[in-house]
Structure formats: C-alpha cells, structure tokens
Amino acid sequence: MVEGRYDKNTLSQCVDAVILSTEGFGIFKDKEKMALLRRCAEERGLIVLTDSDGAGFVIRSRIRGSIPAKYLKHAYIPDIPGKERRKKVGSKEGTLGVEGMSPEILLRALTDAGATVESESRGKRGEITKADLVSLGLSGGANSADRRALLLRSLSLPRHLSPNALLEALNVLMSREEFLAKAAALLQNGTEHGAEQQ
Numbered sequence: 001m002v003e004g005r006y007d008k009n010t011l012s013q014c015v016d017a018v019i020l021s022t023e024g025f026g027i028f029k030d031k032e033k034m035a036l037l038r039r040c041a042e043e044r045g046l047i048v049l050t051d052s053d054g055a056g057f058v059i060r061s062r063i064r065g066s067i068p069a070k071y072l073k074h075a076y077i078p079d080i081p082g083k084e085r086r087k088k089v090g091s092k093e094g095t096l097g098v099e100g101m102s103p104e105i106l107l108r109a110l111t112d113a114g115a116t117v118e119s120e121s122r123g124k125r126g127e128i129t130k131a132d133l134v135s136l137g138l139s140g141g142a143n144s145a146d147r148r149a150l151l152l153r154s155l156s157l158p159r160h161l162s163p164n165a166l167l168e169a170l171n172v173l174m175s176r177e178e179f180l181a182k183a184a185a186l187l188q189n190g191t192e193h194g195a196e197q198q
Contacts, residue, residue, distance in 0.1 A: 001037060002049050003059060006086070007098035011049070014103040015110065018168045020046075022059055032158035034066055039156075040172040041071035047113055049075040049106075051097035075113035077101050126176035128167060136183050139163040147187060154186050 001020045002008050008019045020037060027033055040046060048063050050056035064072065077098060083090030084100040091097065098106070133139040138148045148166065152159050157169055170179055 001046050001063070002098055003051060003056065006084075007049075007051075010099045010101065011106060014106050018172050020168060020172075022063070025055070025059065027059060027062060030158075032160070035156075036158055036169060037063065038067050038071075040169065041067045043173050045071055045073065047073045047075050047110060047115055049077070049098060049109065049113075051091070052077050052079055052095060053091050053093045053097065056097070073113045073115070075109040075115070077105060077109050080105075128170045128174075128176050128179050130163070130167065132176065132180065133163055133167065136180075136187060138166075138183070138187075151183060151186060155182075 001022065002011055003022055004024050005021060008021050011019050018040075020040065022037075023030070023033070027037075037046065046063075046067065048060055050060045060074065064074075077096075079093070080096045080100070081094055082096045082100060083094075084096065101109075130139065133148075134141070136147070138144055138151060148161075148163070149159060151157075152161060152166070155173075157166070161169060174182070
C-alpha cells in the first residue's frame with residue numbers, strides 16, 4: 001500500500017503485485033477505502049510503504065490505528081535529499097518520496113520489511129483478468145456499470161471502484177475460480193430478479 005498514483009506507478013515497475021493506494025490524506029475521509037484496506041490486510045497481509053516525510057508518517061499512523069498490527073508490515077525508505085522530476089518544488093523536508101526511489105532501494109525496503117515472493121501464491125490462485133470482467137458483462141458493455149455495482153454491493157466493496165481497482169481488490173481477496181463462481185451466480189440471480197420485476 002502506497003500513498004498515491006505516482007508512488008504506485010513507480011512501485012509497479014519493480015514488483016509484480018497488487019498495489020493499493022490511500023489517495024494521500026483521502027484515507028481519513030473514505031471509510032469504504034479503509035474497510036477495503038482492512039479486508040485485504042486480513043486476507044493476505046498488507047505492506048505499508050509511505051514517503052518518509054511528516055505526511056507519510058501521519059498516513060502510516062492512521063493505517064496502524066485502523067488495522068491490527070498482525071496484518072501489517074512496514075517498509076521504510078531512506079531520507080535521500082532531492083526532488084522528483086515532475087515536481088516544481090520539493091517536499092517540505094527536501095527529501096525524495098517513494099516515486100523518487102530507485103528500484104533497488106524499493107526492493108530492499110520491501111525485503112527488509114519481510115515481503116515474500118508473490119509469484120508462488122499468485123500462480124496457485126490464478127489471476128482474475130480484464131477479460132473475465134468483460135466476459136461477465138462487468139466492463140465494456142451495456143449495463144456493465146449496473147452489473148459492477150451489484151457485484152460491489154454483494155462483496156461489500158467500495159461502490160466507486162473502477163474496473164482496474166476492482167481487479168486489484170478481487171485478486172487480493174479471492175482466487176479466479178472463487179470469483180467466477182460467485183460472480184456468475186450473483187449476476188444470474190440479479191438478472192432473473194430484474195426480469196421478474198418487469
């Protein structure tokens with residue numbers, strides 16, 4: 001788990017894993033996002049990787065206070081003076097954040113936090129893909145937003161998840177086989193129920 005999309009983009013170039021974002025301080029207001037983080041942590045564990053500035057530690061503290069410690073690992077990046085290329089002005093502390101770190105530093109931080117190899121468990125579980133969402137009518141088609149909303153409600157996931165964010169959450173919470181079975185049954189029942197009401 002990282003703070004924002006630039007951190008997520010940087011980290012995704014280093015690891016093949018599901019990376020969730022707090023959207024910065026948005027995590028303080030978004031109860032659904034916090035519930036999703038808690039659920040993902042309980043299912044598979046969560047590594048918290050924030051900037052090493054004051055804001056990063058405030059966000060880290062919020063996560064620590066909302067999710068039991070047994071589900072969390074904390075990865076820390078070093079204080080390295082500098083400014084990210086995309087920014088006109090550096091951080092208040094004058095140090096690089098997650099997005100400014102090299103892949104080697106990020107991998108070391110994750111390893112030092114106790115990260116395990118993701119590929120072994122992911123291979124056993126099977127990965128849910130965009131093609132699965134499309135084939136079930138959850139993305140890219142007529143009524144896909146309504147069908148996705150039905151699925152999100154039934155799985156107690158945040159209602160504003162985009163198809164990409166939904167994929168990330170699903171791949172943390174269940175195997176492909178579990179997802180296909182649950183989604184097919186739910187969507188079939190939802191379609192039949194909708195037809196009965198007409």
